[in-house]
Amino acid sequence: MEEPLLSIQNLRVQLQQNHSTAEVIRGVELEVNKGEIVGLVGESGSGKTMTALSVLQLLPPSLQISAGTIKFNGLDLLKLSRKELQGLRGGSVAMIFQDPLRHLNPVFTVGQQLEAVISAHSAEKLTKKQVREKAIELFNQVKINDPERRLRSYPHQFSGGMAQRVMIAMALSGSPKLLLADEPTAALDVTVQAEILRLLKNIARERGMAVLFISHNLGAVWQLCDRVCVMYAGQVVETAATHKLIEQPEHPYTQALLEALPRLELKRKELASIPGTMPGLADMPEGCAFHTRCAYALPECRLAIPELLEMGGGHLARCIRAGNLPQNTESAA
Amino acid sequence: MTITAESVKPGIPEAGKPLIEARDLVKRFRAGGSFGHGHDVIAVKNVSLAVYPGEAFGLVGESGSGKTTLGRLLLRLEEPTSGQILYDDKDITHLRGSELRQLRSAIQIVFQDPYQALNPWMTIRQAISEPLKLFRGLKGAELDRELANLLEMVGLPVSSQKRLPREFSGGQRQRICLARALALKPSLLVLDEPTSALDVSVQAQIINLLRELQRELNLTYVFISHDLAVVGQVCDRVGIMRYGELLEITTRDQFITNPANAYSRTLRDAVPEVGKLLPLMQAQEEA
16 A cells, blocks of 8 residues: 555654643544545644644644654654755645634735745746746636736735635645645635635645645535544544544544534434533543543543554544444433 | 515514514714725614514624624614614613613623633622622522522532632633523523534533523523524524625524525535535535
8 A cells, every 4th residue: 555645653742831741642643645635623622733733843832742753755754854844844745724814914915925935935946927927827726816916915905715715825836745724714604615615625636635624613524525533632533534434433522523513404403512621731531531521431441541443444443442332322412 | 675573473483572673773883994084884784673582583694794783783782873673662772871771681692702701800609690789689698599590500510609710611601601691580692603612512512501591591592603503503593694684584494494595595505514515515526
């Protein structure tokens, strides 16, 4: 089998605070294959953004990678020099964020900003005209109408959805093999969100670009992703092909999450809620991080962190009862 | 099609008298602009609607549709430019002083961000007992009993009274806000995106709590949200807004199966759901 494009193994990230350390990312295992769109889902504080930031080593100063390996396209990213990393960022690995307008400089036109990125990432020196042509081409690709005029506009003249298209165009300028997309549609209205999801999927498929799509919105993940990784309390607790994960979740957290999801359906039923909240750094339970909220917890669950168990076909679940859980757990709530 | 309060009462078994009614409500904001060239923004355009006792009415729309402004108008937190608001058949559009204060106890609001809606220096007891003391004149054992009662109602331990908001999670804080809103025994709650800041699992807890409270206390809700699935979970009827206009009022079932307005359909069809490929994405799969 072909080697994955991105392979994160046993990634651990520590928070240093007043002489004490706490683990924010607790042994993440994650793979993204070439051209694959992978969803990374989880609730706030589960560590999904920090995992993505670790790839480009853009973690805030209080956080440090303490163990693990991150391999991308044969490179060991944690061993790269600062200069090599800088070439990688925005080059073969690009990233887009939730709030596009915050990531654009308000005093330059979007054209100036996009063209700066294009020049920075091109191998040979381009003429002004060539750069402009490339910018127009990118705007066309992200379906911004009237690109010549829009390139002369300032960020405040763009709506959230259009600004996200600009960010995507910038990300594409380095012809990335991997796009890290951190909640790119969370701040958008539903109709705009749907358009951005479609755009991302089209572009990824056309270019054979892999995407790590970070989201708390399972509905959006369903639309876009080939495979999903579910994170909880700094660990990946389940990963599977999207339809498999939704139809046959093996981890109790994934099950509970799906049952807590309000759906636009005629038949209205009581939502199954998960009692309590995700543990913080200070009150991380022993053993399985989810056992305190789990409907199926056994005494053994608090003894050790369960391994990721292979359920067949690349479906992994970090639960000692995986494979033996009752499916469709309406009664268990 | 113009919508009048009388013409739209679908899904109400015995409509009776509305609890709150808006008649031809307009809110115009003077936008600053530079050098005096400001233009007015009409946030709410001739909206008429009636919400009946005991129902949960959803106000949906994308950002800038005017749903929050409409909610604030109903609460009298915002002065309408023109039009009328009736509460229990009484014109409240221009209420002032003690009459307005009385109205405040009948209509309460819960905001989106429970982190901002609570004073960080006030304990939970202080936050919830303030309205009890000021409006209902409770003290001593009576106050204690009512406090315990309210906390129990929203599913918080009575022992949490002495603690400060920062010691609570987002979901718990929203429960505190609910307890505070319920302290004055309101008939109408305006809920402005009450679950948007919460994670899915916690959101489910709050949605279930809202439904339970509504049943038990026979509350009327105006539920403002951009999340159509959440609205579908809570509401009986839905009003769809765009650019300040109320385009359609319909039952939730009708909204899900076959909304009349084209924009309502667009909105419904854009909700990404697990297990259902959006029409937009479908077209692409086939292509």
